[in-house]
Amino acid sequence: MSDDNKETAGSQGPRGEGEPRERVIGTPSPARDKALLAEDDISAPAGSGEQLDEQSARRAERTVALLFLLAFAASVAFIAYYIGWSGRNGGMHGILRAQESNFWLGGTMAAAFLLLAAGVTIWVRRLMTSKPITQERHELTTDAETRAAFTQDFLEGAADSGLTKRPLLRRTLLLAAAPLGLAPLVLLRDLGPLPEKRLRHTHWGEAVEKAKAEGKKGVRLVVDGTHKPLRVSDFATPGSMITVLPEGMEEDVPEHDVLTETAKAVTILINVPESQFKPAEGRENWHVNGIVAYSKVCTHVGCPAALYEQTTHHILCPCHQSTFDATDAAKVIFGPAARPLPQLPLSVEDGYLVATSDFPEPIGPSFWERG
């Protein structure tokens, strides 16, 4: 033990012959094997550059070969499973078989790749004998002479072409190129219609007009999904919320437009306790015993404001948590939305809830022309 220590110490520090030997207390110098110090300047491959010890090399070779063989087996298993099992009884059906097939195909595939990768890694680290080498970094910059020669050539070419001497040629060429560059932009015009007044109204407006033309007070609200018209008595419990659409939309709107119109017309119907309801000025008769309708499209960036908290009467948009007060004209209480959800004027006709006009303002996110 003490011999060891002496050796370590002796080999490290320079010492004059005649100097008295210092007494050394402690462990061998960690400076030799401390990670900080012993860290290789280059981390891999560990074995390369060394003269291979033939015996361990042969062992490594066998390990690598074994890994390659296993990888081979895994890819064979992949193919075998695909042909033999995944297609049994007429192919995949439903979630369970999809899951099973996913596990087996993915598992064998992953195994094949990973085994191959492990094999190659061991090969590089234990068997390759390349030594680290040094190469010059070349100067990237071209020398001045060549640069000058190029400039010379360039100017010569410009002069030869006449481009520098003949401004008329140059200018008309530029003139000809400019509109040609704009052509692709012009061609994109038919990507879509102009906004016009499209964003200012929803299908509620058309539906109300149609109903009024038939001598009715307004258009009935139907429940989203079932398309059943809604009676006041059906919706009598305070605290409930439901999504509604104008009646007859499915029939009146061309089929490929239904989703688009729905996306604008979706409305939430909320039964707020009448005692707590504070109707906004000029909208005193827009609710029916505390039943109010607001656009479901969040005024922030348009997600459905779909959550309703009964106790606080807050409407919450799950996307960025804008919170609106259902009792107070859906004003913003918290979150990034800047304006209240537009309100739909309601009334009753023959016991059914009806809307008497479109939303008074554009629904959804704000836009430049909105005002």
Next chain:
Amino acid sequence: MSDTTAPKAIEGSLGFIDERLGSTSFLKRNVKKVFPDHWSFMLGEIALYSFIILLLTGTFLTLWFKPSMIEVVYDGSYDQLKGVKMSEAYASTLHISFDVRGGLLMRQIHHWAAILFMASILAHMLRVFFTGAYRKPRELNWLIGITMFILGMLEGLFGYSLPDDLLSGTGLRITQGVLEAIPVVGTYGYMFLFGGEFPGTDIVPRMYMLHILLIPGIILALVTAHMMIMWHQKHTAMPVKNQTEKQVYGYPFYPVFMAKTGAYFLFTFGVLALMGAFFQINPIWLFGPYDPGAISAGSQPDWYMGVLEGSLRLMPGWETNLWGHTISWNVLIPAAIPLGIIFGGAMAWPFLEQWVTGDRRQHHVNDRPRNAPVRTGIGMAAVTFYGLMWLAGANDVIAEKFHVSLFATTWFFRVTIFVGPVIAYIVTKRICLGLQRKDADTLGHGVESGIITMSPDGKFAERHEPAKEEERAKLLAKENARPAAPAKDAQGIPAPSSKGPMGHLRARLNRAWNIDDIPVEEHGHDNGHGEHAEVEEGTESKESKELRS
């Protein structure tokens, strides 16, 4: 081996190509190209391989995916949705998942690969930034890299919007709302992108074209340029022994680097296949087809969109109405400013740094982060800013997990996105300087050996030993602060770069960059043996004496 004739097959095909292209001189020059080694250099490789895997799996998916929003009634093998009306895009995605063998696997690998692609680019960019690898002559590759990350975000957004399920429809709706908020041209952009009002029937086929052709085409071109520039300029090296500005040290491309990088590709593919097999991602069949009135709670976008989501959540509801026009600050600011700062700042940074330090030399050996404290500090400030914004994108999840109110989390983030980066800068810079001090100390006094010696007069002292050569090479790679160029030359004429307010600003920034640099210097003991070491030991014990008394 003295035998230089290659096997016939190789000789033959080499000859065939060489006689037509004269390629052998190119191959000769490059076959043993040296690649310096460091674990962090593989981050970019992972991004490259994820991209290749994305191309492969993506091609597979296009064979069955139908980019159409025509409504159909589902009649596939997923019973829960039988008879439900949905778009063809959604129906064909269900078909790929449940009726095409290996389809679900390819879908999941594709999605995981996209996530890994973006994550590895980000990690790679951080490595490049913190080691100063973007410095001249590599600014172009830095810019290309940032462009690819931005394109990757778009590509990802379009990709996960294609299946037209409820979650992706919600993402699209948000995209539309943000687009609409752009002043003057917003509504036109909206109408032109969607071919009318949201959702219309054009958006999926349009995104499909962008997703499988245009954007990947551009990314592929940029990847190629990135690699060719890297190859031409040679890879940067970490500041270790044998790496200098004039030479590069490492293993040859063929066979070592080639085999290693091949193994990385296989590892990447293997790991992604593993994830695709055992970790479910984006289970679109659970979300159902898109329905404009519905939303699934807790819907989060892919991670690289989290920053935008977070910044949208944090913004207060500001909006101005002027002369009949609306400006939605509540959407515009969070959509443009945070990422504008991050990406714009990152793009301008190499040139800004050059301007401040006045260092226009070429660099091939990287900096250790501690040796550029201002850069490292600013980098960490940016990381903090980005990270907080990203976390804010999940503030509802945080609120739920930690049982705090949602409003509290929002306010927490509203404050910390301003304070956090400042703290991060200060702390990082302090740490860097501390590490610099330690390095200077190691060079000056050596490393604690753990050996206690007793001198003849009975004093105990710990012996310090000179650091190993490798370690010293690393420490000495630090470049000490270079004195700023004098503001006036010998004749008293001010240097052109120091005139005017910009010149003053530059001078001040330059001072800030250099001011607390801790110089390291060679202490003259070669390999730590020789007379100096003895002298130093003498000082050592004197110091320890002082310590004791």
